[in-house]
Amino acid sequence: xxxxxxxxxxxxxxxxxxxxxxxxxxxxxxxxxxxxxxxxxxxxxxxxxxxxxxxxxxxxxxxxxxxxxxxxxxxxxxxxxxxxxxxxxxxxxxxxxxxxxxxxxxxxxxxxxxxxxxxxxxxxxxxxxxxxxxxxxxxxxxxxxxxxxxxxxxxxxxxxxxxxxxxxxxxxxxxxxxxxxxxxxxxxxxxxxxxxxxxxxxxxxxxxxxxxxxxxxxxxxxxxxxxxxxxxxxxxxxxxxxxxxxxxxxxxxxxxxxxxxxxxxxxxxxxxxxxxxxxxxxxxxxxxxxxxxxxxxxxxxxxxxxxxxxxxxxxxxxxxxxxxxxxxxxxxxxxxxxxxxxxxxxxxxxxxxxxxxxxxxxxxxxxxxxxxxxxxxxxxxxxxxxxxxxxxxxxxxxxxxxxxxxxxxxxxxxxxxxxxxxxxxxxxxxxxxxxxxxxxxxxxxxxxxxxxxxxxxxxxxxxxxxxxxxxxxxxxxxxxxxxxxxxxxxxxxxxxxxxxxxxxxxxxxxxxxxxxxxxxxxxxxxxxxxxxxxxxxxxxxxxxxxxxxxxxxxxxxxxxxxxxxxxxxxxxxxxxxxxxx
Amino acid sequence: xxxxxxxxxxxxxxxxxxxxxxxxxxxxxxxxxxxxxxxxxxxxxxxxxxxxxxxxxxxxxxxxxxxxxxxxxxxxxxxxxxxxxxxxxxxxxxxxxxxxxxxxxxxxxxxxxxxxxxxxxxxxxxxxxxxxxxxxxxxxxxxxxxxxxxxxxxxxxxxxxxxxxxxxxxxxxxxxxxxxxxxxxxxxxxxxxxxxxxxxxxxxxxxxxxxxxxxxxxxxxxxxxxxxxxxxxxxxxxxxxxx
Numbered sequence: 149x150x151x152x153x154x155x156x157x158x159x160x161x162x163x164x165x166x167x168x169x170x171x172x173x174x175x176x177x178x179x180x181x182x183x184x185x186x187x188x189x190x191x192x193x194x195x196x197x198x199x200x201x202x203x204x205x206x207x208x209x210x211x212x213x214x215x216x217x218x219x220x221x222x223x224x225x226x227x228x229x230x231x232x233x234x235x236x237x238x239x240x241x242x243x244x245x246x247x248x249x250x251x252x253x254x255x256x257x258x259x260x261x262x263x264x265x266x267x268x269x270x271x272x273x274x275x276x277x278x279x280x281x282x283x284x285x286x287x288x289x290x291x292x293x294x295x296x297x298x299x300x301x302x303x304x305x306x307x308x309x310x311x312x313x314x315x316x317x318x319x320x321x322x323x324x325x326x327x328x329x330x331x332x333x334x335x336x337x338x339x340x341x342x343x344x345x346x347x348x349x350x351x352x353x354x355x356x357x358x359x360x361x362x363x364x365x366x367x368x369x370x371x372x373x374x375x376x377x378x379x380x381x382x383x384x385x386x387x388x389x390x391x392x393x394x395x396x397x398x399x400x401x402x403x404x405x406x407x408x409x410x411x412x413x414x415x416x417x418x419x420x421x422x423x424x425x426x427x428x429x430x431x432x433x434x435x436x437x438x439x440x441x442x443x444x445x446x447x448x449x450x451x452x453x454x455x456x457x458x459x460x461x462x463x464x465x466x467x468x469x470x471x472x473x474x475x476x477x478x479x480x481x482x483x484x485x486x487x488x489x490x491x492x493x494x495x496x497x498x499x500x501x502x503x504x505x506x507x508x509x510x511x512x513x514x515x516x517x518x519x520x521x522x523x524x525x526x527x528x529x530x531x532x533x534x535x536x537x538x539x540x541x542x543x544x545x546x547x548x549x550x551x552x553x554x555x556x557x558x559x560x561x562x563x564x565x566x567x568x569x570x571x572x573x574x575x576x577x578x579x580x581x582x583x584x585x586x587x588x589x590x591x592x593x594x595x596x597x598x599x600x601x602x603x604x605x606x607x608x609x610x611x612x613x614x615x616x617x618x619x620x621x622x623x624x625x626x627x628x629x630x631x632x633x634x635x636x637x638x639x640x641x642x643x644x645x646x647x648x649x650x651x652x653x654x655x656x657x658x659x660x661x662x663x664x665x666x667x668x669x670x671x672x673x674x675x676x677x678x679x680x681x682x683x684x685x686x687x688x689x690x691x692x693x694x695x696x697x698x699x700x701x702x703x704x705x706x707x708x709x710x711x712x713x714x715x716x717x718x719x720x721x722x723x724x725x726x727x728x729x
Numbered sequence: 730x731x732x733x734x735x736x737x738x739x740x741x742x743x744x745x746x747x748x749x750x751x752x753x754x755x756x757x758x759x760x761x762x763x764x765x766x767x768x769x770x771x772x773x774x775x776x777x778x779x780x781x782x783x784x785x786x787x788x789x790x791x792x793x794x795x796x797x798x799x800x801x802x803x804x805x806x807x808x809x810x811x812x813x814x815x816x817x818x819x820x821x822x823x824x825x826x827x828x829x830x831x832x833x834x835x836x837x838x839x840x841x842x843x844x845x846x847x848x849x850x851x852x853x854x855x856x857x858x859x860x861x862x863x864x865x866x867x868x869x870x871x872x873x874x875x876x877x878x879x880x881x882x883x884x885x886x887x888x889x890x891x892x893x894x895x896x897x898x899x900x901x902x903x904x905x906x907x908x909x910x911x912x913x914x915x916x917x918x919x920x921x922x923x924x925x926x927x928x929x930x931x932x933x934x935x936x937x938x939x940x941x942x943x944x945x946x947x948x949x950x951x952x953x954x955x956x957x958x959x960x961x962x963x964x965x966x967x968x969x970x971x972x
């Protein structure tokens with residue numbers, strides 16, 4: 149008889165649901181994809197409904213529901229902070245209590261009521277254990293060190309775990325308020341970007357800066373022999389404030405924070421002013437100290453649990469530049485970072501933890517499929533196109549579709565690509581993407597300025613044929629399991645720089661996705677077709693969404709996005725639609 | 730389409746007396762978020778409707794609302810770039826999501842699925858008419874600069890078009906003999922009134938709650954600070970426990 153576990157993560161940011169059947173993840177999706185609200189933190193009702201309906205299940209078929217963290221433990225940490233920072237913590241206490249007493253503290257009751265599910269079948273995993281499980285159990289490793297680094301879980305901000313014979317054990321931890329993740333988020337806010345959204349922009353800004361502010365940043369946070377790193381909490385307010393992350397002391401040290409939405413680069417992509425230079429230098433030092441601390445953490449992890457393998461999870465490891473810089477000289481031989489290091493992956497980790505620890509004690513299964521969301525057949529898509537009175541061209545075979553799409557890419561067209569199942573996680577990995585040729589800087593600027601309305605300093609990722617990657621980038625075999633999820637940057641190896649002008653960042657790095665035929669046949673063949681026409685085995689790949697919106701889930705959202713964008717064409721299932729239609 | 734809570738933003742913004750300040754960009758951003766939420770409602774309607782003819786109408790309406798949102802965001806950004814504002818008032822992405830939900834009363838299900846088709850068309854008509862009225866009023870408010878007033882005027886005009894589309898659809902139904910159109914209109918009026926009332930009541934309760942919590946904070950937290958030490962370490966691990 150089949151056994152099912154439903155994992156839920158919500159009430160913080162990036163709500164999601166995953167469904168495990170006999171140890172294998174069969175469906176997983178983030179709530180934002182259905183509601184259209186980026187980073188949606190609400191109870192994932194729509195995702196649960198989809199997971200059950202798409203697998204013809206009723207809630208009574210589910211053996212266990214697992215929540216990704218221990219809410220009451222988190223609540224106690226918040227109470228403790230309020231006590232410790234009294235009386236400065238007044239508004240923090242009031243806002244937090246309102247949130248907790250109205251919803252979060254009733255997590256178990258909410259699940260029981262909303263889903264009509266038996267309370268004795270509801271389990272609670274720990275936040276960092278969910279992260280650790282999301283990477284360890286998806287890779288089916290017998291022996292691995294695991295490192296989790298994020299803003300804050302219940303009270304842990306960093307933890308080291310051992311993964312041995314399907315069991316995960318805690319070895320070391322750093323507790324709140326000390327937190328590398330919250331330090332980075334604070335600096336993100338200081339540099340005028342949204343927390344939990346703009347961290348990658350700080351990473352991008354850092355490439356324009358230099359080390360002139362390293363000494364100042366070292367007063368805020370620095371490497372320490374005793375406790376990995378030292379953080380001076382006088383520069384922060386996140387420990388007792390919901391809205392102000394940094395204190396006046398940080399402003400006195402670094403000057404005025406950057407006003408959100410102000411220009412950083414001029415039209416020639418050069419730093420606009422002295423202020424821009426200052427912010428670039430702050431971003432540089434923030435990134436550099438983060439990389440140094442992670443390297444120190446990694447060395448410490450190796451000292452206490454030597455292994456060939458290192459699994460990384462937690463939001464900090466979305467920083468693909470730090471992943472490369474901090475581990476390139478590491479003693480670990482294989483670095484694993486998968487498609488869901490952030491909190492959305494908590495549902496996946498929690499459900500796999502329950503499978504491996506509560507239901508089946510020794511039956512881990514390789515779970516590397518990232519395409520776990522909704523898909524739509526050609527009949528449904530054609531019906532939608534007809535209802536919307538959109539003219540389209542239908543291809544009878546995928547060969548025709550691929551040939552047509554790659555020809556248009558060759559002609560410098562920007563295409564929307566909507567195929568197969570929706571990806572799970574932050575990255576578009578070839579099923580919901582905006583694609584263009586990678587050697588045209590004007591095209592990438594057009595995508596930044598006219599389509600995605602991103603800041604001009606943000607670079608693009610590229611999808612590269614696995615077997616051709618070494619001809620273009622310095623590929624480190626250590627990361628071979630991570631490149632396919634766009635988790636690590638690689639640097640231009642100077643052999644074919646002219647073919648990478650649209651995807652190389654100012655520091656010659658690029659966030660790459662290595663694509664193998666077995667991972668995504670259609671997408672692989674699209675790149676291959678383009679390669680045969682252009683002699684370039686890669687494509688510029690950015691997610692199919694516009695600014696402030698999540699990646700699209702269904703044809704209507706995809707069409708809405710296409711019609712509002714300045715993309716030239718859209719390939720959706722076996723159909724092509726044009727702008728002038 | 731305006732959401733219920735939109736009204737409160739209008740009320741606040743009408744009180745302002747400086748034409749160029751940080752508040753103005755905050756207001757514009759709030760309008761943008763409200764329009765964005767409305768776009769999501771219309772997009773959900775386009776996905777869910779079984780009346781094929783309305784699908785395209787809902788989609789076009791959603792595209793208009795997304796465009797309105799972008800116009801507000803862009804104008805707010807211009808205001809910031811043209812001023813010497815040095816504040817880094819940055820919300821987290823989850824807070825923006827909460828704000829969109831709050832401004833639009835987006836629940837666990839889209840509003841379309843809470844109403845029937847006829848009710849939803851009435852809902853659109855009534856909401857758009859309210860938006861047209863408010864934006865027209867704002868476009869005549871001399872406290873705003875000419876660009877901001879022109880933007881309000883443009884949005885008001887387009888909301889007016891949406892009212893006409895919805896009226897036209899209702900008229901078509903009336904002519905084809907559909908009954909209960911006026912009843913549905915009254916129901917939506919009541920529905921909006923009820924939700925508005927709930928929203929205002931919620932504001933009062935929130936203020937009372939804040940006071941009680943502040944009281945708890947000043948009485949119990951110091952006692953805890955003096956007499957208790959941080960002692961929430963748990964050595965046993967129970968997967969069924971929330972702690």
